[in-house]
Amino acid sequence: MITGNEPPPYETNFMSEKTTPSGFPSGYFTITNCENGRLLDVATSSTADGTPIVLWTQKENSMVMPMRSPLADNQVFFVDHTGALCSKSSGHAVDIQDGHLVLRHRKPFILPFPNSESHPLPRITYVPSSKLIRATFACDPNYPPPDARDPTNAWRSRDYILSAIPLRKPPSFLENTMAMMSTIGASLSKPQALISGPSVAPIATAFGHDDTSASDFALRDDEVMEEERVGGEDDTDDSTELGRPVRVLEVPIGWFEKGASKLTLAALRRRQWEVLPIHSHKRKTGESA
Numbered sequence: 001m002i003t004g005n006e007p008p009p010y011e012t013n014f015m016s017e018k019t020t021p022s023g024f025p026s027g028y029f030t031i032t033n034c035e036n037g038r039l040l041d042v043a044t045s046s047t048a049d050g051t052p053i054v055l056w057t058q059k060e061n062s063m064v065m066p067m068r069s070p071l072a073d074n075q076v077f078f079v080d081h082t083g084a085l086c087s088k089s090s091g092h093a094v095d096i097q098d099g100h101l102v103l104r105h106r107k108p109f110i111l112p113f114p115n116s117e118s119h120p121l122p123r124i125t126y127v128p129s130s131k132l133i134r135a136t137f138a139c140d141p142n143y144p145p146p147d148a149r150d151p152t153n154a155w156r157s158r159d160y161i162l163s164a165i166p167l168r169k170p171p172s173f174l175e176n177t178m179a180m181m182s183t184i185g186a187s188l189s190k191p192q193a194l195i196s197g198p199s200v201a202p203i204a205t206a207f208g209h210d211d212t213s214a215s216d217f218a219l220r221d222d223e224v225m226e227e228e229r230v231g232g233e234d235d236t237d238d239s240t241e242l243g244r245p246v247r248v249l250e251v252p253i254g255w256f257e258k259g260a261s262k263l264t265l266a267a268l269r270r271r272q273w274e275v276l277p278i279h280s281h282k283r284k285t286g287e288s289a
Contacts, residue, residue, distance in 0.1 A: 023126035025277040035269035042074040047090035053101035055244040131272035133162040164270040165245040166237035
């Protein structure tokens with residue numbers, strides 16, 4: 001039995017199965033975030049190497065392939081015969097670069113191997129019971145130089161899961177003014193603050209972290225469960241933007257069993273996904289899936 005903490009085993013003999021060994025359906029499918037209802041989407045329908053994959057509002061309602069608009073193919077994915085997650089619009093595989101999903105063209109073998117340009121694709125799997133999408137790497141995803149490899153292989157003892165990232169709307173002019181007045185008032189009540197200057201809180205970015213860590217692949221241990229800050233500003237997702245970022249989070253193995261209950265419901269649902277198959281033809285009433 002597959003638990004929420006174990007990816008499904010990979011087998012090659014699955015020609016008659018409705019799902020692939022990666023946990024995704026056979027054929028084409030869409031991937032929807034459980035919290036915000038947006039779909040994984042290849043940005044701007046680009047086919048270029050390194051194109052980011054983001055979350056975007058649904059472009060097509062029909063789940064019957066002949067009835068769908070080809071313009072929505074950048075929200076459709078499939079698993080190829082090697083087990084790689086791929087985009088229908090380009091046929092290119094999905095890779096992970098600096099903690100973000102991107103399109104990846106096949107590259108020639110380049111030494112020293114592996115490196116950021118030439119490396120095995122991560123194995124991206126789906127666990128329907130927990131609705132988690134996780135990544136398994138065949139090498140250190142930070143691609144350190146050969147003489148700087150971690151002898152402990154710490155990356156092997158981590159779990160890598162896909163999560164939507166909340167996006168806050170920019171503060172209004174009134175909110176900015178009130179914040180400035182509050183800062184001035186606090187400074188006047190503490191004269192020493194006028195000399196040393198007020199402390200500045202980290203600025204929340206589109207990825208829900210302060211500027212110093214937003215681009216890092218591996219979150220610090222105290223940032224792994226950033227959504228535990230119940231009611232905190234970084235947990236707010238009220239932007240009017242149509243899109244949302246997605247990120248591969250590095251978390252301790254066993255976090256789902258040990259730490260999921262500590263998350264807010266919204267935070268947990270941002271890490272959960274609905275994978276819906278797209279049918280090849282319109283089914284008759286009573287016809288089984």
